[in-house]
Amino acid sequence: MTSIAAAGATPLIGPSIERPSRAREIRNAIPTDLIWTSFFAAVVPLVWILYTVITKGLSLLLSSTWWLESQRGITVRHVGGGAYHAIVGTLLQATVTALISVPIAIFTAVYLVEYGRGRLARAVSFMVDILTGIPSIVAALFIYALWVTTLGLDRAGFSVSLALVLLMLPVVVRSTEEMLRLVPNELREASYALGVPKWKTISRVVIPTAFSGIVTGVLLGLARVIGETAPLLILGPYTKEINFNLFSGNMAALPTMINWDRTQSLQPAVDRTWAAALTLILLVLLLNIAGRVIARFSRV
């Protein structure tokens, strides 16, 4: 009897909702602090790296010679010259990589979304995942075995591009695939209802709708491969001279330019290393930001 009266005396709302006990509050507070700390621990390296590269590399980038001249005839003791040869090489190789990998990647994504069913589609999807995980040095060794050992050709800018294709393909396939899946089915159905054949529906309705997303994927893919160094070490020996020919002669690229001078201790070489690093970072960030801006302003 008394217990019922006591229970009745306590209102059901308000005071009966207790704060967690002291021990539970502490057990809540510790992980909370750790999680906040972990976030700042993750941001510190990024800021630190950007700060280092900018402070050490900026001065050379401000002069026009950096963008207009090569390193021809300039030794580690000399100040001067620019990164034109390496920028040209990097951009040429990246363009060829994109020209080869983008059509294959888009058709693969179209296959996975619009055509693929059953075993083959599963195999393709799995292999795209495996390709995502292939180390760049393994891709480079594969192209070396194909290009140099089997076909007997010389190492050249084009062989670097072939290795980069392997690394860029999965990135573009996955992002294109995702974009194609976002295209509403009503659009496809409306097109079929008008008697438009399937291939025209895909090429005139589905792909244009997803276009900006596909461009974003391509830019992010390019940003990934442009900084790859391992394929260049195996397939693209460095040169200090300008070379526009992708099929013969050594061709410089920004990563190999960094790699060339990085062990030197003389100041001109050290400055050039950091300046080349900053140029590379700027290029990658530009592609990244462009990709994300396009994605942001034109959602499917």
Next chain:
Amino acid sequence: MTTTTGMPDFDEHVAYQPLVGTGRRGDQVFSGLARGSGILVVALVAAVGAFLLIEAIPALLKNRANFLFDRVWDLDDPAAPKFGIPDLLWATVAIAMIAMAIAVPLAIGVALFLTNYAPTRVARPFAYVVDLLAAVPSIIYGLWGIKVLLPYSRDVQGFLSSTLGWIPLFKDAGVSQGTLFLAGVVLAIMILPIVTAISREVFAQTPPAHKEGALALGATRWEMIRTAVLPYGRAGVISAAMLGLGRALGETIAITIIVSQVAGFNFSIFNGGQTFASKIANNAAEFDSPTKTGAFIAAGLVLFVLTFVVNAVARIVIERRKAFTE
């Protein structure tokens, strides 16, 4: 729906889409191109394995040492090369493990921060900042590691080896330049964004009903995370860690720059060494005879198989989780 974790859902449009098209020439050509590209991707991966195997086998047959167990690498005599991988395997695995030990807990913390602690207005730009970490080329991490981080890591190494030096793993190896430990730390920063991105995706997918249920029962925020978010995301986090591991095993240039090559071998993480990838990169200029090239390609083949297995396991874990949650 998801970028990195998503295996596509094949039955999505099956009910209302003509699969074969109309049989017109345009349809045949287009579907042929699409199918051909898909087959090309499968063929590419198969070709990578096949070519590496073809190049490696002659060298492996000539090898006078046991490839898996002998700690030698002597290719000077092309008729009788001796090469084995245990040293490379140790350095590769040691660096990857250090990187994982640092990056995985940190990434889980960052992912939880972005999904459960930070206000949405803050979480978006912060997530973007973490993604930018992934965009920085690895050669720049390497450069930064050896030129900027090295003095700091010496202090940490000095402290660790003086307090825990009785464990062989932490014994001072007398290496003043880049060590496996420093490479592991830099690699941890490099794989952090991948592990974070995937963990964030799975944490964000936790059903709101689970979270609200926990909170309604009086759970504190941490108790809610422990009882609702973490169990839901466990498989996703494991596969995220595996993908990070795959990346760590294959990283080349950052490790080539950072880790100094040493003659002696011991089981200390404060020693130098070479991984599969850095061994190949360091000797890229020496690919002059088929036997030499073959030896390095054999090392590359082992790396390919390692990353293949790690990635495949990660994907299978994601698949099973997907089947379970749907």
